[in-house]
Amino acid sequence: MDDSAARPPRQGDDEHGYPQHWEADVLLRDGGTARIRPITPADADRLVEFYEQVSDQSKYFRFFAPYPRLSDKDVKRFTHHDYVNRVGLAVVVRDRFIATVRYDRTDASGRPSETGTDAEVAFLVQDAHQGRGVASALLEHIAAVAQERGIRRFTAEVLPENRKMVKVFTDAGYTQHRSFADGVVHLELDLEPTAASLAVMRAREHRAEARSVQRLLTPRSVAVVGVSRNPQSVGRAVLRDLAAGFDGPVYAVNRNAEPGTELDGVATHRALSDIPGPVDLVVLAVPEPAVPAAVAECGAHGVQGLVVLTAGYAETGPEGLDRQRALVRQARAGGMRVIGPNAFGLLNTDPEHPLNASLAPALPARGPFGLFCQSGAIGVALLEGAHRRGLGVSSFASVGNRADVSGNDLLQYWEEDEATEVVLLYLESFGNPRKFTRIARRLATAKPVVVLKGARHTGSLPPGHAVQPAASRLLDATADALFQQAGVIRVDTITELFDTGELLAAQPLPAGDRVAVVGNSDSLGLLSYDACLSAGLRPRTPVDLTTGATGENFRIALDTALADPAVDAVIAVAIPPIGVHGAVPDPAVREDDPEIARALLDAARRGRELGKPLLLVHLALGGLAERLREGRVPAYPAPERAVHALADAVRYAAWRRSSEEAVGTARVPELEGVDEAGARALVEAALGSREAVAARLQPGGARVTLPEGQAAELLGRYGIEVSPVLPAPDEEAAVRAAAALGYPVALKATAEHLRHRPDLGSVRLDLTGEAELRRAHRELDVLLGGAGRARLVVQRLAPRGVDTVIAASVDPAVGTILSFGLAGAPAELLGDLAHRLVPATDRDVAGLIREVRAAPLLFGWRGAAPVDTGALEELLLRVSRLVDDLPEVAGVDLEPVVVAPQGLAVLGARVRIAPLPVRTDLGPRAMSTL
Numbered sequence: 001m002d003d004s005a006a007r008p009p010r011q012g013d014d015e016h017g018y019p020q021h022w023e024a025d026v027l028l029r030d031g032g033t034a035r036i037r038p039i040t041p042a043d044a045d046r047l048v049e050f051y052e053q054v055s056d057q058s059k060y061f062r063f064f065a066p067y068p069r070l071s072d073k074d075v076k077r078f079t080h081h082d083y084v085n086r087v088g089l090a091v092v093v094r095d096r097f098i099a100t101v102r103y104d105r106t107d108a109s110g111r112p113s114e115t116g117t118d119a120e121v122a123f124l125v126q127d128a129h130q131g132r133g134v135a136s137a138l139l140e141h142i143a144a145v146a147q148e149r150g151i152r153r154f155t156a157e158v159l160p161e162n163r164k165m166v167k168v169f170t171d172a173g174y175t176q177h178r179s180f181a182d183g184v185v186h187l188e189l190d191l192e193p194t195a196a197s198l199a200v201m202r203a204r205e206h207r208a209e210a211r212s213v214q215r216l217l218t219p220r221s222v223a224v225v226g227v228s229r230n231p232q233s234v235g236r237a238v239l240r241d242l243a244a245g246f247d248g249p250v251y252a253v254n255r256n257a258e259p260g261t262e263l264d265g266v267a268t269h270r271a272l273s274d275i276p277g278p279v280d281l282v283v284l285a286v287p288e289p290a291v292p293a294a295v296a297e298c299g300a301h302g303v304q305g306l307v308v309l310t311a312g313y314a315e316t317g318p319e320g321l322d323r324q325r326a327l328v329r330q331a332r333a334g335g336m337r338v339i340g341p342n343a344f345g346l347l348n349t350d351p352e353h354p355l356n357a358s359l360a361p362a363l364p365a366r367g368p369f370g371l372f373c374q375s376g377a378i379g380v381a382l383l384e385g386a387h388r389r390g391l392g393v394s395s396f397a398s399v400g401n402r403a404d405v406s407g408n409d410l411l412q413y414w415e416e417d418e419a420t421e422v423v424l425l426y427l428e429s430f431g432n433p434r435k436f437t438r439i440a441r442r443l444a445t446a447k448p449v450v451v452l453k454g455a456r457h458t459g460s461l462p463p464g465h466a467v468q469p470a471a472s473r474l475l476d477a478t479a480d481a482l483f484q485q486a487g488v489i490r491v492d493t494i495t496e497l498f499d500t501g502e503l504l505a506a507q508p509l510p511a512g513d514r515v516a517v518v519g520n521s522d523s524l525g526l527l528s529y530d531a532c533l534s535a536g537l538r539p540r541t542p543v544d545l546t547t548g549a550t551g552e553n554f555r556i557a558l559d560t561a562l563a564d565p566a567v568d569a570v571i572a573v574a575i576p577p578i579g580v581h582g583a584v585p586d587p588a589v590r591e592d593d594p595e596i597a598r599a600l601l602d603a604a605r606r607g608r609e610l611g612k613p614l615l616l617v618h619l620a621l622g623g624l625a626e627r628l629r630e631g632r633v634p635a636y637p638a639p640e641r642a643v644h645a646l647a648d649a650v651r652y653a654a655w656r657r658s659s660e661e662a663v664g665t666a667r668v669p670e671l672e673g674v675d676e677a678g679a680r681a682l683v684e685a686a687l688g689s690r691e692a693v694a695a696r697l698q699p700g701g702a703r704v705t706l707p708e709g710q711a712a713e714l715l716g717r718y719g720i721e722v723s724p725v726l727p728a729p730d731e732e733a734a735v736r737a738a739a740a741l742g743y744p745v746a747l748k749a750t751a752e753h754l755r756h757r758p759d760l761g762s763v764r765l766d767l768t769g770e771a772e773l774r775r776a777h778r779e780l781d782v783l784l785g786g787a788g789r790a791r792l793v794v795q796r797l798a799p800r801g802v803d804t805v806i807a808a809s810v811d812p813a814v815g816t817i818l819s820f821g822l823a824g825a826p827a828e829l830l831g832d833l834a835h836r837l838v839p840a841t842d843r844d845v846a847g848l849i850r851e852v853r854a855a856p857l858l859f860g861w862r863g864a865a866p867v868d869t870g871a872l873e874e875l876l877l878r879v880s881r882l883v884d885d886l887p888e889v890a891g892v893d894l895e896p897v898v899v900a901p902q903g904l905a906v907l908g909a910r911v912r913i914a915p916l917p918v919r920t921d922l923g924p925r926a927m928s929t930l
Contacts, residue, residue: 017083018038018040018083019038019083019145022036022037022038022089022141022145023035023036023037023038024036024037024141024924024926024927025329025332025926025927026091026137026141026925026926026927027205027208027209027211027212027925027927028132028133028134028137028208029131029132029133029136029204029207029208029211030132030133030208030211030215031208031209031210031211031212031213031214031215031304031337032093032132032212032304032335033093033212033331033332033335033336033337033927034091034092034093034098034134034137034332034335035091035092035093035332035333036089036090036091036092036137036138036141037089037090037092038081038083038087038088038089038090039078039079039081039088039089039090039100040079041076041079041080042079043079043090043097044075044076044079046090046092046095046096046097047070047075047078047079047090047097047100048070048075049096049097050090050096050097050098050100050126051069051070051124052069053126053127053128054124054126054127055127056068058124058125058126058127058130059124060159061158061159061161061162061165062122062123062124064157064159064184078100078102083149084105084149085104085105085113085114085149086102086103086104086105087102087103087142087145087146087149088100088101088102089101089102089138089141089142089145091129091134091137091138092333093333093334093335094299094300094333094334094335095333097126098125098126098128098129098134099123099124099125099126099129099134099135099138100123100124101121101122101123101124101135101138101139101142102121102122103119103120103121103122103142103145103146103151103154104119104120105118105119105149105151106118106119106120106155110155116151117150117151117152117153118151118152118153118154118155119146119151119153119154119155120154120155120156120157121142121146121154121155121156122156123135123138123139123165123168130164131164133204133208135164135165135168136168136171136172136204137204137924137925139168139169139172140172140201140924140925141924141926143174143189143191143924144923144924146191147191147192151191152190152191152192153188153189153190153191154187154188154189154191155186155187155188155189156169156186156187156189157184157185157186157187158184158185158187159183159184159185160180160183160184160185166185166187169187169189170187171200172189172197172200173194173196173197173198173199173200173201174189174190174191174192174193174194174196174197175189175190175192175194176188176189176190201924201925202438204925205412205925206412206415206439208925209408209409209412209413210412210413210415210416212305212337212405212409213405213409213410213412213413214413214416215280215304215305215337216281216304216305216307216337216339216346216405217346217348217350217353217355217395217413218348218350218353218355219248219280219281219304219305219355220248220249220278220280221248221249221250221251221277221278221279221280221281222242222246222248222249222250222251222279222280222281222282222283222355222357223250223251223252223253223272223275223279223281223282223283224238224239224242224250224251224252224253224282224283224285225253225272225282225283225284225285225286225294225298226253226254226284226285226286226287226290226294227239227252227253227254227263227268227285228254229254229263233285234285234309234359235252235283235285235286236263236264237359237361238283238285238309238345238357238358238359239252239263239264239266240264241356241358241360241361241362242283242355242356242357243264243265243266244356245354245355245356245363246354246355246356247353247354249277250266251266251267251269251275251279252264252266252267252268252269253268253269253270253271253272253275254268254269254270255270255271256270257269257270271297272294272297272298272301272303273297273300273301275301278301278302279298279301279302279303280303280304280305281303281304281305281306281307281357282294282298282303282305282306282307283306283307283309283345283357284306284307284308284309284310285309285310286310287310287312288310288311288312288313288323291308291310291327291341292326292327292330295327295330295331295334295336296330296334298331298334298336299330299331299333299334299335299336300334302335303334303336304335304336304337305336305337305338305339306331306336306337306338306339306340307339307340307343307345307346307357307358308327308338308339308340308341308342308343308400309340309341309342309343309344309345309359310340310341310342311341311342312341312342313327313341313342313401313403314401314403315342315401324341324401324403325403327341327403328403328404331404332404332927337404337405338403338404338405339397339399339400339404339405340399340400340401340403341400341401341403342376342400342401343376343398343399343400343401344358344359344360344373344376344379344380344398344400345357345358345359345360345397345398346358346395346396346397347360347363347364347393347395347396347397348394348395349363349364349365349366349367349392349393349394349395350366350394350395350419351366358396358398359376360379360380360383360396364383364386364387364392364393364396365387365390365391365392365393366392366393366394366419367386367391367392367393367394367505368392368394368419368420368421368422368505369386369391369392369393369394369420369421369422369423369424369501369505370393370394370395370396370410370414370417370420370422370423370424371383371386371393371395371396371397371424371425372396372397372398372399372407372410372423372424372425372426373397373398373399373425373426373427374398374399374400374402374407374426374427374428374429375398375426375428375454376398376400378398378426378454378494379396379398381494382396382424382426382494382497383396385494385495385497385498386498389498389502389629390626390629391498391501391502391505394414394417394419394420394421395413395414395417395419395420397410402431404927406431406432406928407425407427407436408431408432408435408436408439410423411423411436411439411440411443411449412439414443414447415439415442415443415446415447420447421447421504421505422447422448422449422450422501422504422505423443423447423448423449423450424450424452424497424498424501425449425450425451425452426451426452426453426454426494426497427451427452427453427454428453428454431928432928433479433482434837436482436486437482437485437486437837438486440486440487440488441485441486441487444486444487444488444652444655444656444659445487445656445659445660448489448501448504448652449486449487449488449489450488450489450490450491450497450500450501450504450648451483451488451489451490451491452490452491452492452493452494452496452497453479453490478817478835480835481817481834481835481836481837482837485836485837485844487652487655487656487659489504489648489651489652491648495641496641496644496645499634499636499641499642499644499645500644500645500648500649502634502645503613503615503634503645503646503648503649504648504649504652505632506632506633506634507604507607507608507613507614507615507632507633507634507649508607508608508611508612508613509611509613509649509652509653509656510568510569510611510612510613510646510649510650510653511568511611511612511653512568512650513536513537513538513568513650514537514538514539514540514566514567514568514569515532515537515538515539515540515567515568515569515570515571515646516539516540516543516561516564516567516569516570516571517529517532517539517540517542517543517570517571517573518542518543518545518554518557518558518561518570518571518572518573519542519543519544519545519549519554519571519572519573519574519575519617520544520545520546520547520548520549520553520554520573520574520575521544521547521573521574521575521619522542522544522546524573524574524575524617524619524639525542525543525544525573526542527639527640528542528571528573528617528639528642528643529541529542531639531640531642531643531644532571532643532646532647534643535643535644535646535647536647537643537646537647537650540566540567542573543557543561545557547575549596550595550596551593551594551595551596551597551598551599552595552599554572554596554599554600554603555599555602555603558570558572558599558600558603558614559603559606562603562606562607562610562612562614563610567612568612568650569612569613569614569615569646569649569650570603570607570612570613570614570615571614571615571616571617571639571642571643571646572600572603572614572615572616572617573616573617573618573639574596574616574617574618574619574621574624575618575619575620575621576619576620576621593624596624597624597627597628600614600616600624600628600633601627601628601631601633604628604631604632604633613646613649614633615633615634615635615636615642615645615646616628616633616634616635616636616642617635617636617637617638617639617642618635618636618637619637621635625637668839668840668841668842668877668880668881669842669877671718671719671874671877671878671881672719673718673719674717674718674719674878674881675717675718676717676885676886678717679714679717679718679882679885679886680885680886682710682713682714682717683714683886683888683889683913684888686704686706686710686913687704687888687913687915703890703891703912703913703914704912704913704914705910705911705912706910706911706912706913708725708909710911711909711910711911712724712909714882714889714911715882715892715906715909715911718878718879718881718882719878720875720878720879720882720894720906720909721906722906722907722908722909723795723796723798723905723906723907724741724795724796725750725793725794725795726740726741726793726794726795727792727793728747728777728792728793728794729792730777731773731774731777731778734747734773734774734777734792734794735770735773735774737793737794738767738770738773738794741794741795741796742796743767743768743769744766744767744768744796744797745767745773745794745795745796745797746763746764746765746766746767746794746795746796746797746798747763747764747767747773747776747777747780747792747793747794748762748763748764748792748793748795749762749763749780749783749784749791749792750791750792750793762780762783762784764776764779764780765797766797767797773794777792780792795907798898798900798905798907799898799900799902799903799905800898800900801867801898801899801900801901801904801905802822802857802858802867802898802899803822803823803824803896803897803898804820804821804822804823804858804872804896804897804898804899805819805820805821805822805823805827805893805894805895805896805897806818806819806820806875806876806879806892806893806894806895806897807819807820807891807892807893807894807895808838808879808880808882808883808889808891808892809890809891810883810887810889810890810891810914816837816838816880816883816884817835817836817837817838818835818836818837818838818840818844818845818848818876818879818880818883819833819834819835820833820834820848820849820852820876821833821834821852821854822852822854822857823895823896823897826852826853826854830853832852832853832854833852834847834848834849834851834852835848836848838880838883838884839880839881839884840876840877840880842873842877845873845876845877845880846873848876849869849872849873849876858872858899865901866901867899867900867901867904868899868900868901868902868903868904869899871899871902871903871904872897872899872904875894875897875904875906879892879894888913888914888915889911889912889913890912890913890914891910891911891912892909892910892911892912893908893909893910893911894906894908894909895907895908896908
């Protein structure tokens, strides 16, 4: 299929060149894909064809008069733009326009203008595509384009009968004004994003992505393309398993098939076009060179989704990555989503829509878990693990190279899916961690999300993981911060993934960390007790019922523990009863004691009523464990496994409670003394400087460090005052600097290896007069051997306090990580840093400074005066606001920040800037392109 819609010719009367960065793939309300791009003169025929498909009524709504056809003059006007004052965008599917939007710049009175900040905007959507959210997506993109070109307000004239278009404007969430005159609704939209407009955009994104996954999991018909006569081939294996359980039509496509032949009872066709009815989902099992032709055929047939099992893409190197990108472009241009390539496939256990479009030999049992993974091998392990434990699955996706559909898409779907109670993910990389955090945080307030992340101790990735620059190189501490802030439970092994998942699916969330241990083994009880202490739980002394305990003994002890208001969770421990002379009787006879099992099941039911989880630790009691699992009581063959799962549940429950308490209270406060416009002008000037341009031409020179003066000026625009430093290359210069700053002062060396190392004698404090300053200067001059004179500076003495460090580091895919720690050894040697994602709320920064292990030093440790944490929190919020407002600011380091009992002083600052960072979770909705 021709994907020219994705790459139109660059021609026209545009002075500024074709704005390729305005192109974007989008998901529509029904889950279908489309491409939004600027209209060019080469689109004349597409525009005429598009207009012919629009109804007379829609044409009337657009032009307020009968307008059956476009004149040549109209066609030229609507296809020739300067991409500044006149801009047109089109929504394209299968190389055909389905909608257009245009703005023309005006002045405040509505007259054409080249300098005004208003623009008149008008839409036209083909009738067949109305109701799909096309106009809403177009409005987001044309608004972003207009803002880029200096337009601040849209005006539109809409007939009252055109209720759909009026609703598009009124539902957008922008600040707006409406009036009615001369039979026309006059609308004005301020284009500055608001909390409401952002919420609307996120809600539309959620619905579209959830719907797109639902369409993949519930197709009405499926075809396997690339079915071979060889029964051992991949295509035949998929066809066989698919045909065995799918309720709708299944088709096989084999280029060499004889008419009327069947494979595994399925009619075989030579081409997809030979299939008489529609096909919603296609599984591609053809060799890589045949994929483009197969995708083109799928697009022409109206296929909605592809599962590409074929390998030979990004996992093979740069050329394979190029092929992978071309595959996604081609599929999206045809209105299709892609699972893969190099995928294991999709599973849906819904009895009304069973689907096995995968390499799995059979559908797993129906159950509460949504499973996602990137690796096919891990996918096999996850399905096998679920089967071995007797756990059911709601749906499963193993997406291979994750070129299109990702874990974020599945999270959107599972949030809506009532059958999914717990989400289990295996991740090796993040395509868009910023978006992952936003979605997972919302989902985790309702359903647990448990993640096993591979490649945690290395920056390298498995082959085929194409991600945005730097997205693969998240430090493990940063990934932990990402998970923690999102309420995601992180585990270290597949076993722990299911241990924790099973407990969360089967039992209520604990109200606290107080644990009762009850059972018939003193030793196993003590091991469980110790494991609780190691996991940060608060266990009570174990209750030993002795090895001769009966079911009634268990019942009484468990009832007592559950009824105790000082108990939040109960761990039952059980071993086989000991026979005469210590011999263990035949387990088949005694291990599955029905009375003990009944006591445990009854206790679990009471625990659910009370909101208290019950779990079993057992040794050599497989039969009892199986019986309890049927009653949704998780059983573990080792105490540390049970306790680890319980500790995960306790921490998650605490996060849920804090999130519920934070609803309506956590906020990003308004800050006084912020000059965003002035700061933006400073950054733009710095990026345009000769030094910045030269630096960017050097290898690895994308980021530029601002000179100290510029950094201080930029920070000052956000109310962050940096204590000034003056050079002191000689004594006289030092004396003049001190006189300018005022005594007392500090004299310090700024050589890189001496920065922030007063322990090396490179700093002299409390210099109250000229004589002391001169003596200190001579001493440091000797210490530095004369070579460091140019790196001596004078700074006004800061008040006594605690030295801290604040940093904000921008990752192009993640957004910004705000970090805090105590300066020196705690942060540098011990890695005692806490992290939050930006934008940070007041609750975020309050937690940030209390999370580091050295935090007691801020709050009056051992009788010291507490420092001004309020001033510290405000400084963190200002740094967060700066880097969130100015995406060109790639990093900020403040060190040291001396926090005194009253106030603070920023003694050192470094700011790095970079041009046009890619921030994939900001701006109008668009599908990522890896």
